[in-house]
Amino acid sequence: MGVGRSAGKAAKKNNLGSKVRAKRRARGMTQAELARRLGISASYLNLIEHNQRPLRAELLLSLAREFGLGLDDFASDDDHRLGAHLLEAFSDPLFEEHPLNSAEVRELASTSPAVARAVLTLYEQYQRARNSLAELAEDSYARQEITGEVDGSERLRQATGEVLPSEEVNDFIQRHMNYFGALEEAAQRLWEDAKLKRGARFAAMAEWVERQGIGVQLTSAGEGRLIRRYDRDLRRISLSEALPPSSRNFQLAAQIALIFHTGLLDELSEDDGLTTPSSRSLARLVLANYFAGAVLMPYGRILDSARSQRYDVELLANRFGTSFEQVCHRLTSLRRPDAEGVPFHMIRVDIAGNISKRFSASGIRFARFSGACPRWNVFRAFQTPGMPRVQVSTMPDGERFFCIARTVAHGRGGYGTPQTTLAVGLGCPLSHASELVYADGMDLEDEDAMLPVGVTCRLCDRGDCEQRVLPSLRQPLRIREDVRGVSMYSTTEV
The missing domain is CATH 1.10.260.40 (lambda repressor-like DNA-binding domains)
Known part of the structure; x- marks a missing residue:
C-alpha cells in the first residue's frame, strides 16, 4: 500500500x-x-x-x-525546463494585463508541450524582431546623421525572426545532458591507437595523423589571424604557434574529429531541434570540441582524478595539461549513467554580462530572454582576476547551490596581441559541495552566509535587493514618492 x-x-x-x-x-x-x-x-x-x-x-x-x-x-526534466522558459516569457511586461500564475504555466507545459513550445517559439520570434527593429532604428538614425543614407535591409531580414543557431545548439546540448557516448568511445580509441601520454600528446597525435596521410605544421604567429586551418587539397593541418600548448592540443584533436569522424558528427547533428544548416554546422563544431575534450581528458582518468583531487580545477588542469576552462567544460560532461561525476552547471560571461556558454546538470535555471542575476559570483570574479571566488547561493524557490568562479584570458599570446577576459562559473547542488575542495572550511549550514540570488529580476520577488533593475512579475508595482528603499522597485516597507 x-x-x-x-x-x-x-x-x-x-x-x-x-x-x-x-x-x-x-x-x-x-x-x-x-x-x-x-x-x-x-x-x-x-x-x-x-x-x-x-x-x-x-x-x-x-x-x-x-x-x-x-x-x-x-x-521529466524537459517539462520542467520548458515550463521555466515559458514562465520567463510570460514575465514580459507585454503580458501584465493577462496575469498568469506559475501553476497554470507549468500545467500548460506538462499537459500540452507542443502548444507550449509553439507559444515559446512565437515569443522568441517576437523578441528577435523587437530587438532587431530597435537596432535598425538606431543604425538608421546614426547613418542618416552621418551620411544621409538609410540602408537597413540586412537588419530587416533579421527582424523576420530567424532562429539563432546558438540557441538551438544550446538546447541540443541540454537535451543530451552534455553527454555523447559515441564520441567518448571514439576519443578512447584515438587515445589507445595513438598511444597518447601526458606531456607528449601533441607529438603523438601529429604522428598518428601523419600515418593517415595528412601533414601537421605550425605556422608563424604573424601569418594572419587564423589559429587552425585544414587544407583539403594539400591534406595539411596548420596550427598557429601563438597558441598555448593546451589550446594547440585541443585544436588538433578537434580537427581530427572533423576529418576522421565526419559521419558520426553528421549523425549526431541530425536532430529535429536543429532546424537550419547553420545550426547543424555549429553543432558539428561543438561536438568536435566535445571530442577534443574527451581526448585530452579521457573519461575514466578525469573522473578518477577529479574524485581523488576533490574537483580542484587548477590541479586537474596541471595534471592533464589543459586550461581552467577546458577542465570546467569536461567536468560538466561526466554524465555516463554508470559512472557519473558531480552534477555541475557552467556559465561563461564577458564583462558586459553577455552569456556565451551555458549548461545545467545541477538543476539551476539560466535566463533565456534576459540578463542573469548580477549577484552571481561569476560577475564578481572580474573584481579579482585569476582568483577563484566561492559562493553559496539560495534561489527564490529554496534551491541551494555551491558555486566557484574565476576569470580566464583568451588570446593568442605575444606582446601587443589583444586579450579577452571572460569569467567562468561552475556550480553544483549544495548537497554535493562537500565533495569539492573549495568548500573546505566553510559552514555549509550557515543560513546567514547564503547569498540570495535569482534568475532574472522579473522572476525574482525579493524586494530588498539593492541591484534590482526591474519590478518583479509576482509583486504589484507600488511607487511611494516619499519613501525610497534599496532600489526604486523595492517592496520592503520602511
Missing part, C-alpha cells in the same frame, strides 16, 4: 501520465485502442493519463515500444 502511494506520488510529480496522453493524441489513437494494445483497461489508462495511477516499469517499456520511442522521451 505504501509503495503504491509513493509510486502514485512520483508519477504525479513527474507528470508521466500527461506525457502518455500527449503522445497518444499526437498519433491519433483513442484511449480504448491504446489500452487494448497495452493489455490494460481503458479506465485504468484514463487514471494513468490523469496521474492518478503509477506508470509501472513494464507499462513504460510497452509504451516506449508502441510509440517507437526511447525511455529518455518520457524524462
Whole structure:
C-alpha cells in the first residue's frame, strides 16, 4: 500500500501520465485502442493519463515500444525546463494585463508541450524582431546623421525572426545532458591507437595523423589571424604557434574529429531541434570540441582524478595539461549513467554580462530572454582576476547551490596581441559541495552566509535587493514618492 502511494506520488510529480496522453493524441489513437494494445483497461489508462495511477516499469517499456520511442522521451526534466522558459516569457511586461500564475504555466507545459513550445517559439520570434527593429532604428538614425543614407535591409531580414543557431545548439546540448557516448568511445580509441601520454600528446597525435596521410605544421604567429586551418587539397593541418600548448592540443584533436569522424558528427547533428544548416554546422563544431575534450581528458582518468583531487580545477588542469576552462567544460560532461561525476552547471560571461556558454546538470535555471542575476559570483570574479571566488547561493524557490568562479584570458599570446577576459562559473547542488575542495572550511549550514540570488529580476520577488533593475512579475508595482528603499522597485516597507 505504501509503495503504491509513493509510486502514485512520483508519477504525479513527474507528470508521466500527461506525457502518455500527449503522445497518444499526437498519433491519433483513442484511449480504448491504446489500452487494448497495452493489455490494460481503458479506465485504468484514463487514471494513468490523469496521474492518478503509477506508470509501472513494464507499462513504460510497452509504451516506449508502441510509440517507437526511447525511455529518455518520457524524462521529466524537459517539462520542467520548458515550463521555466515559458514562465520567463510570460514575465514580459507585454503580458501584465493577462496575469498568469506559475501553476497554470507549468500545467500548460506538462499537459500540452507542443502548444507550449509553439507559444515559446512565437515569443522568441517576437523578441528577435523587437530587438532587431530597435537596432535598425538606431543604425538608421546614426547613418542618416552621418551620411544621409538609410540602408537597413540586412537588419530587416533579421527582424523576420530567424532562429539563432546558438540557441538551438544550446538546447541540443541540454537535451543530451552534455553527454555523447559515441564520441567518448571514439576519443578512447584515438587515445589507445595513438598511444597518447601526458606531456607528449601533441607529438603523438601529429604522428598518428601523419600515418593517415595528412601533414601537421605550425605556422608563424604573424601569418594572419587564423589559429587552425585544414587544407583539403594539400591534406595539411596548420596550427598557429601563438597558441598555448593546451589550446594547440585541443585544436588538433578537434580537427581530427572533423576529418576522421565526419559521419558520426553528421549523425549526431541530425536532430529535429536543429532546424537550419547553420545550426547543424555549429553543432558539428561543438561536438568536435566535445571530442577534443574527451581526448585530452579521457573519461575514466578525469573522473578518477577529479574524485581523488576533490574537483580542484587548477590541479586537474596541471595534471592533464589543459586550461581552467577546458577542465570546467569536461567536468560538466561526466554524465555516463554508470559512472557519473558531480552534477555541475557552467556559465561563461564577458564583462558586459553577455552569456556565451551555458549548461545545467545541477538543476539551476539560466535566463533565456534576459540578463542573469548580477549577484552571481561569476560577475564578481572580474573584481579579482585569476582568483577563484566561492559562493553559496539560495534561489527564490529554496534551491541551494555551491558555486566557484574565476576569470580566464583568451588570446593568442605575444606582446601587443589583444586579450579577452571572460569569467567562468561552475556550480553544483549544495548537497554535493562537500565533495569539492573549495568548500573546505566553510559552514555549509550557515543560513546567514547564503547569498540570495535569482534568475532574472522579473522572476525574482525579493524586494530588498539593492541591484534590482526591474519590478518583479509576482509583486504589484507600488511607487511611494516619499519613501525610497534599496532600489526604486523595492517592496520592503520602511
